[in-house]
Amino acid sequence: MSEVREKATLAGQATTQLGKLRTAQKNEALLLMADALVKESEAIIAANAEDLARGRDNGTSESLLDRIALNPDRIAGIAEGLRQIVELPDPVGHVLESIDRPNGLHIEKISVPLGVIGIIYEARPNVTVDAAGLCLKTGNAVVLRGGSAALASNSKIVEVLREALSRSALPVEALQLVEDPSRASVDEMLKLNGLLDVVIPRGGASLIRNVVENATVPVIETGAGICHTFIDESAQETMAAAIAFNAKVQRPSVCNSMETLLVHERFAASHLADLAAKFQEANVELRGCERTLELIPTATAATNEDYATEYNDYILNVRIVRNIEEALQHIHTYGTKHSECIVTENAEHASQFLQEVDAAAVYHNASTRFTDGFEFGFGAEIGISTQKLHARGPMGLPALTSTKYRIVGSGQIRG
Incomplete structure (x- = not known):
């Protein structure tokens, strides 16, 4: 079994346990994650230095290096984003609509997690933390596939976050990072129907276009910013x-x-x-x-x-x-x-x-x-959607939920 399929399978298995957790348990996990990031800042910055050195050797532009770069202040800001997510209302399990039918059926429309979310992104290590926090708060498992330019940084960050999760009620396997930097790992994620419920690309125009044009898994499109x-x-x-x-x-x-x-x-x-x-x-x-x-x-x-x-x-x-x-x-x-x-x-x-x-x-x-989830008061964001279906603009917690109907009857049958 490939790395991508194995990690998506493990993430899917974790959704059952995720769905049983109370808001307080999810919040406790996010606080542990935030504290761990700050505590392990030195190790994260050391891993980040590897990415920056490799980027300079490869002729990476200073603009892109800035997107990769981490320092104590940036890590503290990323951790604060997790703490802000804790303070936000949990959108899962809300009764969005209630209907009483003439035949006695009581129908409720409730918010539920999307399931397993795949995030494909490029050079910003903060996306690793933002995506993990938003997905876990909403009861979703997440499979992350970051760009090779920040692989060392992302690997260390996910290691730190998973260690924090091991001390919480949340299943560690709900957070996965695909470490295969090849194009093949992206191509495989795009076809994982039945394992991934949705894919969200974050990056430049070419990455987003590739995902939108080739995915068979549903996509929430985050567009380029001209x-x-x-x-x-x-x-x-x-x-x-x-x-x-x-x-x-x-x-x-x-x-x-x-x-x-x-x-x-x-x-x-x-x-x-x-x-x-x-x-x-x-x-x-x-x-x-x-x-x-x-x-x-x-x-x-x-x-x-x-x-x-x-x-x-x-x-x-x-x-x-x-x-x-x-x-x-x-x-x-x-x-x-x-x-x-x-x-x-x-x-x-x-x-x-x-x-x-x-x-x-x-x-x-x-x-x-x-135009930013943090600035809009969402704590962090999973991306900025430029499409019109499901979500648009900075996507905070509510954008990572779907709905289902609960119908309670007393023996009604349809004639």
Whole structure:
């Protein structure tokens, strides 16, 4: 039996015990996991150093290395995410709807775990902990398959978490990590119907496309983040600059960072040069339309391919537009339905933007960097869904449940 099939089978066997646990028992396990991460920070950072050294030897970009990197503060933050999950309501077992039929049948719709969840992701070790915490809190077993770039980090983290689980009521086998770094292990996970109930991909466009196109197991699609900020004519200069700069520079390697800045022509005439200088001081490479190049001679020409690229790096497209309609059309053409922002003091334009932009998160006068389960108060997130069925946006605990109906009768039969 392959590693993938064996670990998925063990995870499935653990769901029976998981389904019997009380919320307090699940919370106790999460607290043990959080404490263990902090206690074992030194060992985790040592394993992480192996991944970083190997990445540098292989020419991995600094942006990707930042996504892999762990330090005491980041580990403490990841552990705090688990503690926040503890404080959140358990969505399992809630009566969502109650129906009394004329024939005497009493019907209840209740929330239940999805079952065994497969998570396929790339370079961020924090996903390992977030996924484990969210899945276990909702009574789901989880099979993790992280990228080879963070294999040592993920292996040590799962070792630490499983040791903590061994001191709790939760079955250790409910948390599995596939350590086979080959493409074959991903391909096998995508076909594990009957063992995996759902697969959730987290990563770049190519990974997500591969999962969506080739999986026979149901998929919750987390999309690529080609996010835009539109600075309207009436935007306050200081606010607009702060929001745009934060959206690109605060952490460019993540999916909710801005890839294209759209600027109203009148705002651009007065303020774009100063804003561009601020970006260039932060080592952001600017690529722009013809009108942008007239105002920023140091920028290079942007192509349609650039507008359709999720850089996750210190690269930014800049396009000057005549009005909000042109901005909306650009977002409609190139957006990935993730996160979009308008900076404006025009209430009518703000309302139009919030209404017409088709995305999981739409902002007025705030950075797209807030599209995050932690920032939304979910504790952590399993991913940011850009699809429209089952879940959309940052997926917290309720997104990891399904429903079933309980029907109580007194001998009714259907005529």
